[in-house]
Structure formats: C-alpha cells, structure tokens
Amino acid sequence: MSEFLPTGIQLTYLVAASLFIVGLKKLGSPASARQGNFLAAVGMLLAVVATLLDRQVLSYEMILVGLAVGSLIGAIAAQKVAMTAMPQMVGLLNGLGGAASALVAVAEFWRLMGTSQAIPLDANISMLLDVFIGGVTFTGSMIAFAKLQGLISGSPVTFPLQQPINALLLVGFVVGSGYLLVAPENLPIFLAVVGVSLLLGVLFVLPIGGGDMPVVISLLNSLSGLAASAAGFVVMNNMLIIAGALVGASGLILTQIMCKAMNRSLVSVLFGSFGKAGVSGGGGTEDKTVHSIDPEEGAMMLGYARSVVIVPGYGMAVAQAQHSVRELADQLEKMGVDVKYAIHPVAGRMPGHMNVLLAEANVPYPQLHDMEDINPQFEQTDVALVIGANDVVNPAARSDAASPIYGMPILEVDRAKHTIVIKRGMSTGFAGVDNDLFYKDKTMMLFGSAKDVVGKLVSEVKQL
Amino acid sequence: MTEALIAALFVFVLASFAGFEVINKVPPTLHTPLMSGANAISGIAVIGAILVSGANEGQVSVILGLIAVVLATINVVGGFLVTDRMLQMFKKKEVKA
Numbered sequence: 428m429s430e431f432l433p434t435g436i437q438l439t440y441l442v443a444a445s446l447f448i449v450g451l452k453k454l455g456s457p458a459s460a461r462q463g464n465f466l467a468a469v470g471m472l473l474a475v476v477a478t479l480l481d482r483q484v485l486s487y488e489m490i491l492v493g494l495a496v497g498s499l500i501g502a503i504a505a506q507k508v509a510m511t512a513m514p515q516m517v518g519l520l521n522g523l524g525g526a527a528s529a530l531v532a533v534a535e536f537w538r539l540m541g542t543s544q545a546i547p548l549d550a551n552i553s554m555l556l557d558v559f560i561g562g563v564t565f566t567g568s569m570i571a572f573a574k575l576q577g578l579i580s581g582s583p584v585t586f587p588l589q590q591p592i593n594a595l596l597l598v599g600f601v602v603g604s605g606y607l608l609v610a611p612e613n614l615p616i617f618l619a620v621v622g623v624s625l626l627l628g629v630l631f632v633l634p635i636g637g638g639d640m641p642v643v644i645s646l647l648n649s650l651s652g653l654a655a656s657a658a659g660f661v662v663m664n665n666m667l668i669i670a671g672a673l674v675g676a677s678g679l680i681l682t683q684i685m686c687k688a689m690n691r692s693l694v695s696v697l698f699g700s701f702g703k704a705g706v707s708g709g710g711g712t713e714d715k716t717v718h719s720i721d722p723e724e725g726a727m728m729l730g731y732a733r734s735v736v737i738v739p740g741y742g743m744a745v746a747q748a749q750h751s752v753r754e755l756a757d758q759l760e761k762m763g764v765d766v767k768y769a770i771h772p773v774a775g776r777m778p779g780h781m782n783v784l785l786a787e788a789n790v791p792y793p794q795l796h797d798m799e800d801i802n803p804q805f806e807q808t809d810v811a812l813v814i815g816a817n818d819v820v821n822p823a824a825r826s827d828a829a830s831p832i833y834g835m836p837i838l839e840v841d842r843a844k845h846t847i848v849i850k851r852g853m854s855t856g857f858a859g860v861d862n863d864l865f866y867k868d869k870t871m872m873l874f875g876s877a878k879d880v881v882g883k884l885v886s887e888v889k890q891l
Numbered sequence: 892m893t894e895a896l897i898a899a900l901f902v903f904v905l906a907s908f909a910g911f912e913v914i915n916k917v918p919p920t921l922h923t924p925l926m927s928g929a930n931a932i933s934g935i936a937v938i939g940a941i942l943v944s945g946a947n948e949g950q951v952s953v954i955l956g957l958i959a960v961v962l963a964t965i966n967v968v969g970g971f972l973v974t975d976r977m978l979q980m981f982k983k984k985e986v987k988a
Contacts, residue, residue, distance in 0.1 A: 444906075447932055448913055454925050455917040461978040464928050468971040471935065478938045484945030486953070493944075493957045494937075497964020504965070505972035510980075516973060517927050520966050524933040527963035531939040534955035541949035549896045648926050651933040658939040660899055668899055669906040670935035676910025677929045681922060772919055779922030786980040792920050793983060 432480060439477035440666040446470030447670055451677065457792055474666050510787040511747050514777040518572040518644055521651045525564025528654035529621070532557035532661050536617055546611040550661065555604045555620065557657035562624030563631060564650040570632040571643055575776055581637035590698070593630055599623050635697065638741075638818065638857025640776040642685045642696045649678025681778050688772035688798075690824075690835040715866035717853070722880060725847055725873050726887030729755075732809035732845075734765040736801065738838055739781050740774050741857075742815015742850065746877035752814060753788040755881055758888045768794055769801040769811075769838050771819035802839050811840035813848045813864075815877045817856030822864055832858050846870045849880045924977050931970025937963035 447470045453463025475494070479487065508516045532554040539546045573579045603620040607613060635643050652674025659667025686693050729735055737756065743749060756766045768790065774781045782795055796804075805811060813820055816838075823830040824837045840846050841864055848870060855861055864870055873880050917925050940963050944956025 448909060452913045454921060454928050455914065457920060457981055460921055460924055461975065464971060464974045464978060467928060467932055471967055474935065474938055478941050481942065483942055485947040486945060489957055490941055490945055490960055493960035494964050497961040498968045501965040501968030502972055505969045505976060508973060513923060517930060520930050520970050523962040524930065524936060524966040527936040527940055527959040527966065530955050530959035531936060531943055534943040534952045534959065537955065538943065538946060538948045538952040541952065549893055645926065648930055651930065655933045655936045656903055658936050662939045662942045663895055663899060664938060664942065665902050667935050667939050668903050670932050672903050672906035673910040674929045674933040676907045677914040677925065680911065680914050681926060770919060777923060778926060779919055782920045783923045783977055791983055792981050795920060797919055
C-alpha cells in the first residue's frame, strides 16, 4: 500500500494542475468565472492534502496549526476588505506569496547547512533565483501596498544616484551569488544576498508613481508566480513549477495589456518616472478660459440628452462615488436617456479597477464598454460625463507629438457634442500634463469631489 | 545538470506556454478577478513550505517553513475568497436588492 502512495500523490498533483488550467480558462469569461475560481480552489485543496500525505512530511501538528491560522486570517481579510481597497489587497497578497516562496529557499538552505552533505550546484542556483524573485516580489509588493494605502506618498520617489545604487546592488547580488556557487556553505553571505534582494524590491517600486500602478501590480503578480516556480525547483516539485508558471504567464499578459494601453514600454515604466521631468504641457500658459457650470445646469444637460456616456477614473474610486454614479445613471434611464459607461484599460490603480467598483454598485457588466468599442460612438453621444479621469481623456495624446502622453490610446470624449468634467480642481493628472479638453468651448467643468457633485446632480435630475 | 532539473525545465516552459494560451483574450471586465485568482494560485508555495517544514530537520528551517505555511495560506484562502466575492457582484442583469 505504502509504495503506491508516491504515485497517488503525483497523480493528485496532475489532477490539481489540470484544475488550475481549466479554472483559469473559465476565469476568462464572465458567465463561468465564478466556477473557474472554485475549480482552482478545489485544485489547491487537493494539492495541499496530497502533500500532507507525503512521506517526507514527518511533523503534522504545527503545519496544521499554520494552515488553520493562515486560513483564518485570509478568510477574515477577504470578508472585511472594502472593494475600493482591492488594489492594496491584491498587492498585499502578492507580497505574502512572494515572501512564502523566498522563505522556502531560505529554510531549505538552512536545512542543507545542517546536513553533512554538500549543497548540489543546481539546488544552489534554484535557491538563489527563488530568494531573488521572491524577495523582490515581497518588498516590492509591500511598497506598492503602502503607496496604494496612502501610508507613503503615491508619487514617484526619486533620489540622486538612484540608478547607480540599483546597479551596484545588482552587482552585489551577482557577486554574492557567484561566491555562493563556489563555496555554498557560507551563511553570512547567503543572508547578505537575501538582504540585497529585499532592498532591490523596495528600490524598484519606490520610484514608480500611482498612475503606473496597474503595470506594477500586474508585474508583481507575474513575479509572485515565477517565485513559486523557483520554489518548485528548490524542492523539485512539479506542482509548484506548473502553478507558478501559469501565474507567471497570466501576470505577464496583463502587464503587456497595461503597457499597451499607456503606449509605454515596460522599461520606461520601470526606469523613467513619469511627470518628473518638468513637463510644460501642450501650448504653455497663454490664457485659456474654462467654462464652469453648477450642478443644476449639468443636470439639465444630462436630463435632456438622448445619450450619455459616463467615463469614470481614479477620482471616482478615491471619492467612493460609484454608488452615486449608479444612482445618477438610474435616474437618467428613467427619463429615457441611453446611458453607457466607457472604461479605459488603465483607469484606476489596477487592471479592471473601474469594472470592480461599478460591479459593486450593481451596474450590469454589459453596460460597460471597452475603449475600441465605445470610441466610434462618441460622435453620436450628446453628453460625455467624465468623473475623476484626466490623462485617459486628454486629446493631446492624439494631436500633440511633443506631449509625453502622445500616442497613448484615449477615450475620445472630445468628439461628443458636449463634455462635462467633474474634477476637484484644475490640477494636472498623473502624467503632469495640462489637459486641453478642459479649455474647449463645448467642455463644461463641474468642480468638487466626485461624490458631492454626483450626489447634487442626482437630486437636481430628480427635480427636472 | 541533472536529469531531474532538465525534466523540471521542460515542465516549466510547457506550463508557461499553456498559461499564455489559456489566458489570452480575457475581457477587461475580468482583469481584476483574473489577477486575484491567479494570485491565489501563486500561493501554491504553501506546498513547498509544507515539504520544507515537514522534513523536520533543524529548528530554524522548521520555523521558517512554518512562517511560510502561514503566509502562503493567507495568500491562498484570502485570494480565492476575495475573488469569489468580486465575481458574485458581476451580473448581467440588474438585481433588485
């Protein structure tokens, strides 16, 4: 009986890996996504149970306690977190995954140090890779979390000699690793290499600003997968290698999509911090006038329009205005207005951020339209209502080759008959570029916090 | 390089390709759930953690492994549950509350 156990475990891993693949596939379509998530969870449960039966596992009590504690914390966190805090939550969980992977390598190193046999070269390389990727994922995600949570400034943090210091640390890692490959049994050097990896993670995310967060979060997501894969090479376990590779691939795809939506390369996101270079946007500072209106006028324009397209941005998330927005849309629909939402792929702080918030406010997802889908429709739109979005609707991206955001695909709200922009003030968006949209004749500005203004619009529309 | 390592590399590369194929063309609506679901899967590190701490060789190694078990489990359970919570909200038709 007992000799069949290892085969049984491997076969269970095979089932679990298949469940992951099927689960991810189903996560790609709204109708089956929930089932997909469930299947992946079942796969995970199978994999964990099979591993507990492994003959290598000698002590159960503490592991079971660890599993119970982790499950409890995870379940409570998942219940308590507000939907608006989802980017931080994803960042934090990513970090924990990375930390766990890195710890596997450190623990394995310590275990091998305790034994009399020499550490084999391939195990050594795997451990160093795992420590590096896992360590960077851990501290990088923690910085991303701190930025998104507002614990530290969300704007790019730069300091003199940043690139040389990073390069020096990287060289330090390579030299330390090289030394360890020759003389593996050296704990202080190993720990130094771990430290350098952790420091690199911090320095890697620190100079990246809030608007680039969708890219960073996806990239960290990918790295957390690769870290798990590396941990799989450390303990030579296919289950980890497969699951990690799947996550690595999915994160990479998302990273690509996000970069494309900003028309920036990954390298420029990571190393060229945006909105820092003293950009003088567009036409400089000749007097341009803005048309400011009050909510009553705004309500009138919206209420008597035939079609309205709502363009939400990070400002809506910050003000938590999604429920008011939905209320406004309901009122307008009652008056016979055709209401749609236009979602830019990088609106907000993580991929799909706006979709999650509007889903929370009970907006049915067929009402949300992608950029390619909605852009041709703006010309027939009476009013485009921009709520807390800026760079993603800046026409300079289309017309001004000198603008730093030139070439970025935008939502073409300026083609609508009228545009109403809800904004707190005239400050620039994340890219630090002035927005010509605000000075156009057919653009009306409604100044104030998204939640207040939309709330006022709702009550004004009711009185029409 | 050992044969086991080569085999593992094969598995890694093939699984990556499978991942690219499976996840391509996900609609933007599902970007966040996909990411947090994938995130939960990356908590698979829990298995490595169980193996390392379960080997019961050396106190430091066991303790580090156990910390990894806890962190990875938070990742797994938190990730799957929060994804489910999100997906519950995605509806095709309006539902009267």
